[in-house]
Amino acid sequence: MSVPARYRRVLLKISGEALMGDQEYGLDPGMLAHVAGEIQSVHALDVQICLVIGGGNIFRGVKGAAAGMERATADYMGMLATVINSLAMQSALERRGIVTRVLSAITMQAVCEPYIRRRAIRHMEKGRVVVFAAGTGNPFFTTDTAAALRASEMGCDALLKATKVDGVYSADPQKVAGAERFKRLSYLDVLSRDLQVMDASAISLARENRIPILVFSIHNPGGFADVVSGKGLFTIISEES
Ligand code: UDP
Numbered sequence: 001m002s003v004p005a006r007y008r009r010v011l012l013k014i015s016g017e018a019l020m021g022d023q024e025y026g027l028d029p030g031m032l033a034h035v036a037g038e039i040q041s042v043h044a045l046d047v048q049i050c051l052v053i054g055g056g057n058i059f060r061g062v063k064g065a066a067a068g069m070e071r072a073t074a075d076y077m078g079m080l081a082t083v084i085n086s087l088a089m090q091s092a093l094e095r096r097g098i099v100t101r102v103l104s105a106i107t108m109q110a111v112c113e114p115y116i117r118r119r120a121i122r123h124m125e126k127g128r129v130v131v132f133a134a135g136t137g138n139p140f141f142t143t144d145t146a147a148a149l150r151a152s153e154m155g156c157d158a159l160l161k162a163t164k165v166d167g168v169y170s171a172d173p174q175k176v177a178g179a180e181r182f183k184r185l186s187y188l189d190v191l192s193r194d195l196q197v198m199d200a201s202a203i204s205l206a207r208e209n210r211i212p213i214l215v216f217s218i219h220n221p222g223g224f225a226d227v228v229s230g231k232g233l234f235t236i237i238s239e240e241s
Helices: 029-043 061-066 071-095 117-125 143-153 187-192 200-208 223-228
Strands: 009-014 048-053 100-104 129-133 158-163 184-186 213-217 235-238
Touching: 009 029, 009 143, 029 048, 029 071, 029 223, 048 071, 048 117, 048 143, 061 071, 071 100, 071 129, 100 117, 117 129, 117 143, 143 158, 143 200, 158 223, 184 187, 187 200, 187 235, 213 223
Parallel strands: 009 048, 009 158, 048 129, 100 129, 158 213, 184 235
Antiparallel strands: 213 235
C-alpha cells in the first residue's frame, strides 16, 4: 500500500554527474530512464515536482577557468550544459507520458520557455513537471544555489538532493571505512563542520527560507518516493538537529 506523501511541492536537485551513470562523460540513457521512473513514482503520489539539474557531466566553469578561460565565459558554458541535460530529462519524462516544461534562466526562445516564476508555479499546479535550466543565469554560482533559490521562489516544502549515497556522512563513505552517517543535521552543523553536501550559499538560502534539505541516494529503486513519504534512508537538514 502506498504511503501518502508528506510534501505538497518538492524540488529535486540532481547533479550532471549522476546522469553519466558509469560513463566518463555525457549522458547515460539508462540512468536518464531510471531517474525519470523515480520522478514518475512521486508524480503518481500527487506531489508537485520541479527539478534543477547540474552540468558537471559536460562542463564545469572552474575547470575551464583553470585551463585559462575567463571564469564568467566558462560559467556560461556550464550553464548551457545544464540546458542540454534538462532537455534530455524532459525527453525521458515525456517518454513516460509526464508532461514536462523546461524553463531556462538564460532566454533561449527556440528551445524552451524563459523562466517566469508565476508560470512555473502554474505549470506545477496543472500537474506538469518543471525543469529549471541554466542555473541562476549568473556566473560564479552553482546549480546547488540555483536549487535553493528556485525552491524558495516556488515555495517548495522540501529540497531533495539526490546523491550517490544514502545521506550525509562525516567523510566520503566510498573512500573512508567507518565514516559516520547522520540522520539529522542542522543547517549550522553543515556549515560549521564544512560537510560537503551543498555549497554554503545554498545551505544559507535554504536556512533563511526554512526549507528542509533531504539527502538521499538516487540509485536505490523507489528511493525518491520513499523519501517523499518519510520512509527509507536519508539525512534531513533542518533548523534543529
Ligand atoms: N553555473 C553557473 N551559474 C549557476 C549555475 C551553474 O555559472 O547559477 C555553471 C558553473 O560553471 C558550474 C556549471 O554551470 O560549474 C555546472 O553546474 P554545477 O557544477 O553546479 O553542476 P553539478 O555539479 O550539479 O553537475
